[in-house]
Amino acid sequence: MEMKRILLKLSGEALAGDKKTGFDEDTVVAVAMQGKEIVDKGIQVSIVIGGGNFWRGRTSENMDRVKADQIGMLATVMNCIYTADMFRSVGLKTHIMTPFICGNVTELFTKDKAVEYLEKGEVVFFAGGTGHPYFSTDTATVLMAVEVSVDAILMAKAIDGVYDSDPKTNPNAKKYDRMSIVEIVDKKLGVIDLSAAVLAMENKMPMMLFGLNEEQSIVKAVTGGFTGTLVDSE
Numbered sequence: 001m002e003m004k005r006i007l008l009k010l011s012g013e014a015l016a017g018d019k020k021t022g023f024d025e026d027t028v029v030a031v032a033m034q035g036k037e038i039v040d041k042g043i044q045v046s047i048v049i050g051g052g053n054f055w056r057g058r059t060s061e062n063m064d065r066v067k068a069d070q071i072g073m074l075a076t077v078m079n080c081i082y083t084a085d086m087f088r089s090v091g092l093k094t095h096i097m098t099p100f101i102c103g104n105v106t107e108l109f110t111k112d113k114a115v116e117y118l119e120k121g122e123v124v125f126f127a128g129g130t131g132h133p134y135f136s137t138d139t140a141t142v143l144m145a146v147e148v149s150v151d152a153i154l155m156a157k158a159i160d161g162v163y164d165s166d167p168k169t170n171p172n173a174k175k176y177d178r179m180s181i182v183e184i185v186d187k188k189l190g191v192i193d194l195s196a197a198v199l200a201m202e203n204k205m206p207m208m209l210f211g212l213n214e215e216q217s218i219v220k221a222v223t224g225g226f227t228g229t230l231v232d233s234e
Contacts, residue, residue, distance in 0.1 A: 001151070001152060001206065001230075002151070003043055003151040003152055003222055004042075004043060004044060004151060005043070005044040005045075005046070005118060005148070005149065005150045005151055006038075006043060006044070006045060006046070006150050006151060006152055006153070006154055006222065007046045007047070007048065007126075007141060007144060007145040007148075007150045007152075007153050007154070008035075008045060008046070008047045008048075008153075008154045008156065008218065009047075009048050009049075009050075009137070009138075009141045009153060009154065009155045009156065010031065010047065010048070010049045010050070010083070010156050010212065011049075011050045011052060011156070011157055011158065011212075012049060012050040012051045012052035012053035012054065012075065012076070012079055013050070013052045013053055013158060014027070014156060014157070014158060014212045014213075015027060015028055015031075015049065015053055015079060015082075015083065016053040020053075021053050021054070022053060022054075023053070023082055025086070027212075028082065028083055028086045029086055029089070029090070031083070031086075031156075031212070031218065032083070032086045032087045032089065032090045032092070033090055034216060034217075034218040034219050035047075035087055035090075035092065035123060035218070036087070036090045036091060036092055037219050038218065038219060038222055038223075039092060039121055039123065041222075041223070042121075043222060044118040044119065044121070045118075045123045045124075046114070046118060046123070046124045046125070046126060046144065046145075046148060046150065047080070047083070047123065047124070047125045047126070048076075048125075048126050048127075048137055048140055048141045048144060049076055049079040049080055049083060049125070049127070049137070050076065050079075050137045051072045051073070051074075051075025051076040051078075051079060051137070052075075053075075053079070054075035054078065054079070055068075055071050055072050055075040056072075057072070065133060065134070066133040068133075069129075069133035069134065069135075070133065072129070073127075073128045073129045073131070074128075076127050076128060076129060076137060077096070077098060077102060077105070077106065077127040077128055079127070080096045080106075080125040080126075080127035081096060081105065081127075083125065084096050084123070084125050087123055092122070092123050093120075093121075093122040093123070094122065094123045094124075094125060095107060095114075095117050095122060095123070095124050095125065096125045096127050097109040097113070097114060097124060097125065097126055097127070098126075098127050098128035098131070099128050099129070099130060099131030100128055100131045102128070106127060106128075109126065111147055111148060114126075114148050115148055115149075118148065124148075126140065126144045128140075130143060135195065136193045136195075136196065138192040138193040138195075138196035139193055139195045139196040139199065141153060141155075141196065142192075142196045142199045142200045142203075142205060143199065145205055146199065146203045146205060150205075151206075152205075152206045152207065152208055153200070153205060153206070153207045153208070154207075154208050154210070154218065154221050154222070155192075155207055155208065155209045155210070156210060156211070156212035156217065156218060157209060157210070157211060157212065158211070158212070158213070159211060160175070160210055160211030160214060160227065160228055161175050161176065161177075161209055161210060161211070161227075161228040161229035162175070162176045162179060162184070162189060162191050162209055162229040162231070163175050163176070163189075164176070164187070164189075175229070176229050177229060177230070178229065178230045178231075178232065179229065179230075179231060179232070180231070180232045180233075181197055181200055181201045181207070181231055181232065181233055182201065184197055184231065185197050185198070185201075191209065191231075192207075200231075200233055201233060203233070204233040205233050206230070206231065206232060206233050207230075207231040207233075208221050208226060208228055208229070208230055208231070209228050209229045209231060210226065210227065210228025210229070211228065214227070
């Protein structure tokens, strides 16, 4: 698969490394170095980051879902500020765009401006999710990927691909090298949210799922040597 423009989805937990919360600088710098290697090859890079290293849904049933989701959106903004600065430290120019006004911390998203930055070889971070509650960063990822017309979504996770069951609890779990988005939905594998899966299916957006912690896994997904799961859009 030839790629000229990608969207990389990072989980918040992945940024935390073994600490499980906050940031692990070595992990984020390693991601930034891979990002630079990809940009240096002429590939345009955009990024969405989850907020799970700071916040995962409501803390109790007494909390309003809308408010909980708003906290999650702000967690993704914090993650993008930190990660964008690590990318800057390795020599890349970065921009953080949000679907809502965030003072002078981020820029308000527009497709034209995002594409302009990407075509200059600058890395664009899409923070703040969709800007609305009840939508996960998976949905925001596919939405942004479709809107700026990427060739593929790269989903870097704590697990190295899609399995037919949880490999942590089932040592005989089977890993898929390739499958369709329809299979993920039909088998209820829980790899991405249903709304994100349907959006990817309708817009024929391929995804590559792989383990972030594997050596040079992001670069390999783009240049060859990919060992995760390729999810076809049909």
